Structure formats: C-alpha cells, structure tokens
Amino acid sequence: MEVADTARPVRVPRTERGRRTQRAILDAAAAEFGEKGFHDSSIVSITIRAGVALGSFYTYFESKEALFKALVQDMSGRVRDQVAPVLTAHQGGAVEAEGAALEAFLRFAREHKEIYRIIDEAEFVAPEDWRAHYLNTVARILERLQAARSRGELAVEPSEVHAWAIMGMNVFLGLRFGVMDGTTDLGEVAATANALLKDGLG
Numbered sequence: 001m002e003v004a005d006t007a008r009p010v011r012v013p014r015t016e017r018g019r020r021t022q023r024a025i026l027d028a029a030a031a032e033f034g035e036k037g038f039h040d041s042s043i044v045s046i047t048i049r050a051g052v053a054l055g056s057f058y059t060y061f062e063s064k065e066a067l068f069k070a071l072v073q074d075m076s077g078r079v080r081d082q083v084a085p086v087l088t089a090h091q092g093g094a095v096e097a098e099g100a101a102l103e104a105f106l107r108f109a110r111e112h113k114e115i116y117r118i119i120d121e122a123e124f125v126a127p128e129d130w131r132a133h134y135l136n137t138v139a140r141i142l143e144r145l146q147a148a149r150s151r152g153e154l155a156v157e158p159s160e161v162h163a164w165a166i167m168g169m170n171v172f173l174g175l176r177f178g179v180m181d182g183t184t185d186l187g188e189v190a191a192t193a194n195a196l197l198k199d200g201l202g
Helices: 016-036 043-050 054-060 064-089 094-111 114-125 127-150 160-180 186-201
Strands: none
Touching (some): 016 054, 016 064, 043 064, 094 127, 094 160, 127 160, 160 186
16 A cells, blocks of 8 residues: 655646646756755755746745655656556566566666655655655555466565565665666666566566
8 A cells, every 4th residue: 555645745737837837846956956965955046947936936835845845756756657657568477577667767767866865865854755755666566566476476475575675676776777877788787686586586
C-alpha cells in the first residue's frame, strides 16, 4: 500500500498557461536546489531562472519549503512515470522486467542528476515526503514481485526485504553510473545487476 501525501502544498492550475508556469517553477527549482542545495537557494533566484514574476510563485506555492515538498513529490512521480511504461511494454518475465525498470531509472538519473541531492536533503527539509518516496517505491516493487510469485515466476516468496534490497541496489547503481559516470553503457549495467536477481529470485 502506498503512503498518502501528508500535505498538499501545490495549488492546482486551472489553465494550460498556469500548468506551464507551475512546471517552469518546478523545473527551475530542481536545477536551483540541485546546484545550491535548499538553504542557499532563494525564491527570487528560482523565479529568475524560471522566467516568471515573483507574484506567480505565490500563486502556486506558499513558501520555499512548500515548493521543496512539491518538488520531492514531483520528482518521485516522474521516476514512477519513467519506469511504468517500460514495465507495461516489457514482454519477458518479471525478473527481466526489473532489469528493464532499472535501466529506465538509470537513464532518468543520468538526465536528472539533481534528484540525488534533492532526495538526500528531503530527509531533513521534508522528512514525510522523503519517507513516502522510498516507501511508495518499495511498495510498487513488492507488488510486482508478489504478482510474479503468484504466476509461478519466482522460486522464493518475496518479502519487504527483497523489495528494499532491489531498491537499494538501484539507488546506488544510479548514483555510480547515472551521477558519477556518464559514459558506461547503462544496458550492460542493468544486465549485470539483473543477473543477480535471476540467481537470487528465479
């Protein structure tokens, strides 16, 4: 079961123009927080980067803290949305699908390196959203593993430990080959990691 959001700091835009403005602020915040961190970033610098008026910021966000919380939720959702179509389109078994999901995440991490700094800071700036990010990710992995077990694809009964282990592997592979290294073939990284899952779960 996924963890419900404990707060709704985002005011939902009513128009397409409003949605574009809000998206611009979130994207600018991701770049700003990713470069400078939460404490050294300012609302003014974010709005300048976004190319929007200061008043527009307060149309959608109550404070810098509210924006940060919204950004953590947004980036968590973007990771989910990056991986979901890959899983839906995958034609192989469940273990192979986890490898495809890992590769999709690695590509996201390489394109959005700022996610690591933002999620790390969220532990202290937005702890409830930080916790929800990880618990919801684990819940999705465990649900996939349990479904695979029910289809007879796994030799072991999956538990929360399995799901956390897979997520932990993915997070650190993303750090190494998404953030630190921009040249290694991500398909090979995912295939190597997936071989561990095949041996352990298949």
